[in-house]
Amino acid sequence: MSDEPKELAAFSCPLPLPARERILLGHGSGGKLSADLLKDVFLPALGNPVLNLLEDQAIVSLNGIRLAITTDSFVVKPLFFRGGDIGSLAVHGTINDLAMGGAEPLWLSAAFILEEGLPTETLRRVVASMHQAAAEAGVPIVTGDTKVVEKGSADGLFINTTGIGRVRDGISLSASQAQPGDAILVSGFLGDHGIAILAEREGLQFETQVQSDSAALHTLVARLLEATREVRCLRDPTRGGLSSTLNEISASSSVGMELNETSIPVREEVRGACEMLGLDPMYVANEGKLVAVVAASAAQTALHALRVHPLGKNAAIIGHVTADHPRMVVMRTPLGTTRIVDMLAGDQLPRIC
């Protein structure tokens, strides 16, 4: 506004916000603002038939072999938290994005952006944790890169990981494939990661300490896909939580969803923390959970397959896909009434009262 003549500014309509847009923290929240960035900036410049699908991973064919490629950057603060650290998270996150495409993860890359002055010991701990996570998952880190920026230009340490995997034969998963009648499943308790991070960041003490659920889900996915081929779509509800993931699937498939609030698994401690902080667990991040949309006939088989795996033992069927209210996710409340579960504009904000 400062470069505008005063008179003009005085006459301008107070709303909407003017077009001197800048990147806000909310653009990285996985909600509506992130979607706007894709639509307004990235797709117009970079769009192509593979990218335009906007899945969590690209699936490309090479000599008849379908490869999944994905990349993700990790900027979590603090670097170490209950249940994990930035290193294990960077391994798990990228493996999960491959797994959600029905791919078997094969190789990872790791790129580090380090802030001048970072204690080498911190880096050593993070890298050791990456090694352990990759070894446990059986996915080697085969290439990498390191850059150092001046003090103040980064917050200690950022990591980017890229992953390549091979899509299982006969498997084709996509957020655009949900059909009315399909069942919606989650693999366990929601909101653990987000609350663990927030508790660490805000120095909050709860009676029971919540741990991040950070985990590699590819063996859980393998178990599910062995049990049934009737899986339409898999997603991991990370930033923006379950609600953002379901809204994306519902928009991409042009279907509605109806959820049952009492079926959604949330730990007592996480519910308590959310009550105290004025947050809704539906929007809190997860790093070791998946959402599966499965044909109704295969719902019980899928549920059983998830539950026999240690990472899916608290799996639940939480709702179904419907032809009603397309592109809208509706929750049936414990009182038998309904409400919308919307996508957030940016990050969840704690309320005054």
Place this chain on the structure above:
Amino acid sequence: MKYLDEYRDANIARGLAAEIRRRSTRPWVLMEICGGQTHTLMRYGIDELLGESVQLVHGPGCPVCVTPLETIDRALALAALPGVTLVSYGDMLRVPGSNTDLFHVKAEGGDVRVVYSPTDAVKLARLQPGRKVVFFAVGFETTAPAHAMAVLQAARLGLHNFSILASHVLVPPAIRTLLSSPRNRVQGFIAPGHVCTIVGCREYEDLVREFHAPIVVGGFEPVDILEAIRMLVVQLEEGRAEVENQYVRSVQYQGNRLAQETVARVFEVADRKWRGIGSIPVSGLRVKDEFAAFDAERVFELSSVCAEEPAECISAEVLLGHKKPTDCPAFATRCTPDKPLGAPMVSSEGACAAYYQYRRHLVTL
């Protein structure tokens, strides 16, 4: 969760709703004052449960929503000043001023921090003696004691770099304005339990006597609100108008004396502008002259910024209960939480935003 799940129990809630439907001989018009209660009504679909037995209209009790546009503009101007750290509750960050919001000011280099408690802002002022820390002190009677504590703490510590930009509104004067309106159709009120926890119930006695409309102090969970509605319906059906307390687990008749005294040491009652409604006599709190050194309005000599609401917004009609959010032609089309035209759409506790967020699947646009 103990002490919470009981108040969300489906059987108890349905039982109360059935009793309300049975007892109600006509669609009584009831208003919940507080945005937190509106939020619960919408989130749990309590309107759906009650059908036609009562008509719920939503009051002006969202402090974020009714904070005047010029106060927001002042906060934005302060946040943009070099050397100033503006500290705020989270939900003020998205509230648009005339030209921008705190998120954008932050992105442009302004130092904006979010805290859960105003005393964290005092701590920040101690840690950064070279910066001026301003706490954006917004709220009803509920947050005023904590804001007063922060000022007293800063005074005790001898801090010269801490001040508050105060925007406090008071509930009873707003109810008086509503009831005095010739167009009023509200027959009974649910008063906000957290406000009464601080100020008690006495002020409501005067309103009930003067206007003969029952007021029930209610909590914030579905069972609380349904029970408060039932108590109002019983009074109305019996032709009674009294102050009753549903929220007995928190509210005592005389309120919290210590909190009241703390507020009275730092603040005094003053006329106050409510965004979307206009000026209401003696409906706000201002910092007393004695503590002028902690009043950002005076410390920074913030000149009054004149800001006009878009004419299309019917917020006064909504906030005073004359109209429902869905009666507005701009609802969910030209006015959404992303691009609000006025007060009740700006915070998740505003009536329009609550309808938009939870109920628009039931509305034909």
